[in-house]
Amino acid sequence: MAFHEIRFPDNISRGARGGPRRMTQVVELSSGDEERNASWANSRRVYDVSYGIRNADQLAEVVSFFEARNGRLYGFRFKDWSDYKSxxxxxxxxxxxxxxxxxxxxxxxxxxxxxxxxxxxxxxxxxxxxxxxxxxxxxxxxxxxxxxxxxxxxxxxxxxxxxxxxxxxxxxxxxDVPVRFDTDQLDLILDIERLGSIPSIPLIEVRR
Structure with missing residues (x-):
């Protein structure tokens, strides 16, 4: 697995949004009953770091981090502030x-x-x-x-x-959580006075 042993900036991850995601198939029968089956044995963490960016310097830091990881190519470490200890x-x-x-x-x-x-x-x-x-x-x-x-x-x-x-x-x-960017494009608003309108910058947990 292509992975860089470097952590995403803590000052930005602290304001990110996300958590565990599971995949469950739900089939609704004609009777109204349900059948549910787990497609994944384990959950997978997903995050959106756009919520942690508060100024133009932090935006530039994320862009540099994204470029150095070649978009989705290289994984990296991410601190999930809600769940990072034993x-x-x-x-x-x-x-x-x-x-x-x-x-x-x-x-x-x-x-x-x-x-x-x-x-x-x-x-x-x-x-x-x-x-x-x-x-x-x-x-x-x-x-x-x-x-x-x-x-x-x-x-x-x-x-x-x-x-x-x-x-x-x-x-x-x-x-830390091993993650990667879940996009190869950062669709940023170039007017730095409108940083509150930064679109989503998704991350997803990687597995070997």
Whole structure:
């Protein structure tokens, strides 16, 4: 996947609009009943960054960012201010936040992930773009200050020595969303005095 490990400007993403999108097929029967089927197993984040642009300099910054990514060609990192931690946005991430797996004495690699739970239902999100220096890891409830590394381009935690069988591996972290521009054209209003009328600048989450 063509991807640049650079983050979209935070001062603009903070004012963007968007969130998760799912794809569900809904068939209405002649009786008025419905049949619903999920086309996607996982949600896909979509955003519109035009809402975060407040002045001409920020507009120029977005244009430069767009050109450097060659439009839709290269993906990049995006901070979703509503969902960027292993905990809720107003809390501080903790090494025990999310379960990554259980050691077996052989396994050394564990993928970062985040669980979304409501009632008896849950969904697991694979985290591939953790933010450097924010990842904290615990084994059996004890934070590990050394003996492991994390790949910030894949979200894989690798231990120098495998956790023993039965040991719980958990982690806390911040993360970005891998996205790309969902257009090859920025249809901008060229009168800088009318920046409040900037059309949509869409982003969409990318998957490998």
């Amino acid at each position: 905990c809720s946005p107003m809390q501080v991430s903790h090494p025990a936040d999310m379960a990554l797996g259980v050691g077996d004495g052989t396994r050394t690699e564990f993928q970062l992930r985040k669980f979304y739970i409501s009632g008896s239902q849950s969904w697991t999100r694979i985290i591939t773009k953790p933010v450097a220096d924010t990842v904290r890891v615990a084994v059996n409830g004890v934070e590990q200050l050394s003996g492991w590394t994390v790949d910030t381009t894949t979200g894989v935690v690798t231990f120098a020595n495998p956790p023993a069988a039965g040991q719980q591996v958990r982690a806390g972290f911040q993360f």
